[in-house]
Amino acid sequence: MPRKNNQRLVSDQVSELTAGRLSVYLRSLSVLDAAGVKTVSSKALAEQFHLNAAQIRKDLAYFGEFGIRGVGYYVKELKRQLRVILGLDRTVRVAVIGAGNLGMALADYAGFRQEGFAIVAMFDADRTKVGRRSRGGVRIHDMAEFRDMVVREHINIAVIAVPAEAASSVVDMAVSTGIRAILNFSPGTIKVPPAVKLKHVDLTVSMESLSFFLAREDGDVDGEDAD
């Protein structure tokens, strides 16, 4: 299937991996921009941030021809373009469901604000929490208000930080309000319709894979001849 020059096409499905890397490139460019660097080649960017030059070029080429042969990329310009590609040129409005320790920390997470995300509200089923605010000032609402507020406050993304047993039904509820992107921190298996983008951050899995690699190293003392 041929691609029309540089026009974006829905049919071209961009992988999750590429999407994540674009975000990494944006952060790297911000570092260079802050340092006053004007242009950068894919090779220089790759070396400085431990990436692969060809991959950077391929990822970017997906969205247009942003580089100049013999020169590289204009840092400010590429940064601006990446912000558009990542949808950060408009304010993305976020609600956090679950006002426990983790939910509170996420609501106040500085990294989100820096990139232009607006944490609009938190929600919790526990009535004693409703009306309170996070340290950063995000107000906690009753879960029952979620549906209305998604519409009224134009919520784009729901962050789920509820206990495992509540996760599945909370996600179903969020999906039923029309939410199309979910960042889920609750453990367990969750199913959403294909039109909804679900991203899972599983802290236990991350920790356990570290434990796994430690266990392997400790146990296998036989073949030091690592090739």
Add this chain to the structure above:
Amino acid sequence: MPRKNNQRLVSDQVSELTAGRLSVYLRSLSVLDAAGVKTVSSKALAEQFHLNAAQIRKDLAYFGEFGIRGVGYYVKELKRQLRVILGLDRTVRVAVIGAGNLGMALADYAGFRQEGFAIVAMFDADRTKVGRRSRGGVRIHDMAEFRDMVVREHINIAVIAVPAEAASSVVDMAVSTGIRAILNFSPGTIKVPPAVKLKHVDLTVSMESLSFFLAREDGDVDGEDAD
């Protein structure tokens, strides 16, 4: 290269993806075990938890022959085996560096304790925080004490939740104490020696890939004919 029957070999490098899935299987099996299920086939496990049956079998076959043909796997037994493979049969001792909102939430995260991780201590450079405790009772120490405590308290894993600008030097320090596994929540590029296992949880990247997919859907109104 032939594999010796079912003996574990260092040379067999298990992928990050496989390691993560083992952790998912363990959680799935715990659910089944709690429900009183005695045996389960890879097919049933796959259907219930949205996994692929062949992949489950392949992942497990890497570590031994745990199944019985015609029957499936004994839930309790496979669960026990997975805990050994993941190194969860011994207590894994964890320190959290950075006692901000996120560090505090991670130190108290129930999911870690449930799986047998012991959050031993927190560390922060801010002297006013030293001596305090998280809600869950984890004490905050001065960063200067980290080196001694890694040895004295047998810390296996360091969790990094410090501001971006401090991340790189904190990781270098942790590596210099002999820590061999790091779970990093701070943004930015970090380099560790190949003997150290570094796992990066990048909240901004996760959020931005969701934003990316939202932006794509909204923008591309041309080709509704999704193949």
Add this chain to the structure above:
DNA sequence: TTTTGTGAACTAGTTCACAGCT
């Protein structure tokens, strides 16, 4: 000359499909 953008080659990861065990 330098560096992009990109087909071709390669590598990793997943799924199929079936021989063989219970």
Add this chain to the structure above:
DNA sequence: AGCTGTGAACTAGTTCACAAAA
């Protein structure tokens, strides 16, 4: 018959290497 364990086939993702542009 049912289900595992695993080569073979397939699919996805990465890196190479070079023609073309500045």
